[in-house]
Amino acid sequence: MNEIEYLKEIIDKHERKILGMMSGTSADGVDLVLVSVSGCSKSTRCTIKNALHVDYPDELKKKILKAMEDNALMRDVCSLDFELGEFFGDCAKSFKYEKVDLIASHGQTVYHNPPGHNSHPCTLQIGDGDIIAMKSGVITISDFRIKDMASGGEGAPLVPHADYLLYSSDKESIAINNLGGISNVTYIPINANEDEIIAFDTGPANALMDLITRKYFNLPYDKDGAISANGKIDDELFEALKSKEMSYILRTPPKSTGKEVYNEGYIPENSLDPHDLLRTTVKFTAWNIYESYKLHVIPKGLDRVVLTGGGAMNKILVDDIRKYFGKIQVEISENWQWREAEAFAILANELLCGNHSNNPKVTGAKRSVLLGKISLP
Numbered sequence: 001m002n003e004i005e006y007l008k009e010i011i012d013k014h015e016r017k018i019l020g021m022m023s024g025t026s027a028d029g030v031d032l033v034l035v036s037v038s039g040c041s042k043s044t045r046c047t048i049k050n051a052l053h054v055d056y057p058d059e060l061k062k063k064i065l066k067a068m069e070d071n072a073l074m075r076d077v078c079s080l081d082f083e084l085g086e087f088f089g090d091c092a093k094s095f096k097y098e099k100v101d102l103i104a105s106h107g108q109t110v111y112h113n114p115p116g117h118n119s120h121p122c123t124l125q126i127g128d129g130d131i132i133a134m135k136s137g138v139i140t141i142s143d144f145r146i147k148d149m150a151s152g153g154e155g156a157p158l159v160p161h162a163d164y165l166l167y168s169s170d171k172e173s174i175a176i177n178n179l180g181g182i183s184n185v186t187y188i189p190i191n192a193n194e195d196e197i198i199a200f201d202t203g204p205a206n207a208l209m210d211l212i213t214r215k216y217f218n219l220p221y222d223k224d225g226a227i228s229a230n231g232k233i234d235d236e237l238f239e240a241l242k243s244k245e246m247s248y249i250l251r252t253p254p255k256s257t258g259k260e261v262y263n264e265g266y267i268p269e270n271s272l273d274p275h276d277l278l279r280t281t282v283k284f285t286a287w288n289i290y291e292s293y294k295l296h297v298i299p300k301g302l303d304r305v306v307l308t309g310g311g312a313m314n315k316i317l318v319d320d321i322r323k324y325f326g327k328i329q330v331e332i333s334e335n336w337q338w339r340e341a342e343a344f345a346i347l348a349n350e351l352l353c354g355n356h357s358n359n360p361k362v363t364g365a366k367r368s369v370l371l372g373k374i375s376l377p
Contacts, residue, residue: 003376007139010101011352014038019092019100020345023108023127025181025259026206026310027064028220029055030088032095033341040353044165046346049098051338054091067110068259077110077126084108084127089135103140104348105132112258114154115364123155129375141348141372148358153365156256160186160199161357162343168192172303175293178340179205179311182258183289187297199362200253202292203245205311207262208281216274225316231279240268241284249291254364286320305330308339347371
């Protein structure tokens with residue numbers, strides 16, 4: 001069987017085993033989620049069969065973080081694109097729970113520059129799909145964001161289409177909020193059509209907190225919020241951060257952002273105890289999320305907020321969020337770690353079904369398009 005016949009066989013299947021792979025802006029590693037997917041569009045049914053997180057080796061993580069810096073060298077990023085593709089391919093090969101029909105790889109974002117900035121809009125997710133396919137021997141779909149941006153969109157968020165297929169309800173309005181490096185929300189009103197959902201990046205989630213934890217405590221992140229629990233909130237810094245962020249919060253969605261904004265240069269100069277600096281940043285992060293909801297989501301009616309992503313395990317952050325939201329229920333998803341990897345598996349399934357899966361109202365694209373590039377092994 002040649003490669004094209006192999007692709008046609010996968011397309012013709014009633015049910016597909018898809019390995020979703022997601023590497024977030026926190027750059028801690030890759031989530032691998034094997035799902036069984038049947039149907040397409042609103043008839044999609046998805047079951048998580050197995051899941052695994054693989055940490056980046058220390059040296060690889062250093063290269064990724066370096067690639068996100070403004071002074072990153074093109075040759076280093078190009079080399080890392082290939083190296084990371086090999087790493088992802090090896091991860092997929094080691095995921096031997098059962099046969100995989102298809103890999104859906106988001107890749108590792110190292111740069112995201114949506115429309116409206118000074119330079120030409122662009123986005124870069126490294127970990128090349130052709131290399132993953134060759135390493136793993138499995139058809140791979142990758143580069144989901146580029147075609148939306150080519151259509152005038154932000155290239156983000158893309159997960160809302162999968163959220164809509166999985167979470168839409170005729171009984172409640174729900175917001176699914178991922179707390180990765182960046183916080184993003186999908187809001188689905190009661191009994192909504194897809195063009196009625198709202199989705200956007202609210203601002204930082206773990207980005208600033210992780211930066212402070214690495215710099216002052218030599219740890220990759222503040223596990224469970226244990227470090228920030230020992231700090232006090234500094235009102236002066238808190239107000240300065242709120243003031244700095246207000247222009248983005250006031251922007252009407254569609255909008256997206258990234259670590260190009262929330263980096264070491266974002267936090268004003270200060271002489272605070274690092275514990276207080278971290279605690280203040282945690283509260284600012286929670287405030288940022290709530291303030292975005294207060295302006296763009298809550299007025300439309302909101303019954304429940306579901307948190308996903310690594311930030312959902314930061315007890316101090318979650319407590320702060322719950323205090324801001326008051327009577328609105330805030331809960332942590334049972335599959336908090338796997339939501340985005342599962343979502344990109346669904347987007348890959350939609351491509352094989354021939355379905356457009358960006359949402360122009362959400363991304364700002366001029367039209368809906370097919371997302372993803374197919375790499376044959």
